[in-house]
Amino acid sequence: MLKHATEYYAELFGPAQKYDIQMDSSVWDNLPQLTEIENDMLCRPFSENEIKNALFQMEKNKAAGPDKIPIEFYQSCWHIIKNGVIQFFEDFHKHQVDINRINYGIITLLPKIKEASKI
Numbered sequence: 757m758l759k760h761a762t763e764y765y766a767e768l769f770g771p772a773q774k775y776d777i778q779m780d781s782s783v784w785d786n787l788p789q790l791t792e793i794e795n796d797m798l799c800r801p802f803s804e805n806e807i808k809n810a811l812f813q814m815e816k817n818k819a820a821g822p823d824k825i826p827i828e829f830y831q832s833c834w835h836i837i838k839n840g841v842i843q844f845f846e847d848f849h850k851h852q853v854d855i856n857r858i859n860y861g862i863i864t865l866l867p868k869i870k871e872a873s874k875i
Contacts, residue, residue, distance in 0.1 A: 769863070802845045808834065
């Protein structure tokens with residue numbers, strides 16, 4: 757049973773299978789491309805106004821994100837926290853934020869035992 761569970765979860769949450777798929781680079785040749793000016797606009801740092809507008813457009817009364825803080829907090833305390841939020845976006849733009857663990861979770865299997873609530 758232990759071997760079966762170990763294999764199941766190793767396959768489910770283990771490293772992804774590697775595929776050797778290659779694409780012909782000429783596939784992009786006939787598609788419209790960004791101009792250098794358009795690319796520069798997309799690659800520029802986030803402005804305070806862009807960040808604030810995005811936060812204030814988010815729908816209220818929804819489930820909190822990975823930080824467990826609802827959007828209402830960010831909206832109502834913007835005047836207090838804006839410098840920290842803006843700094844985060846600046847660090848993100850400079851690739852100084854480790855985003856590898858944003859969707860990371862830990863699953864723990866707990867054995868069922870009789871009278872577990874009395875332990």
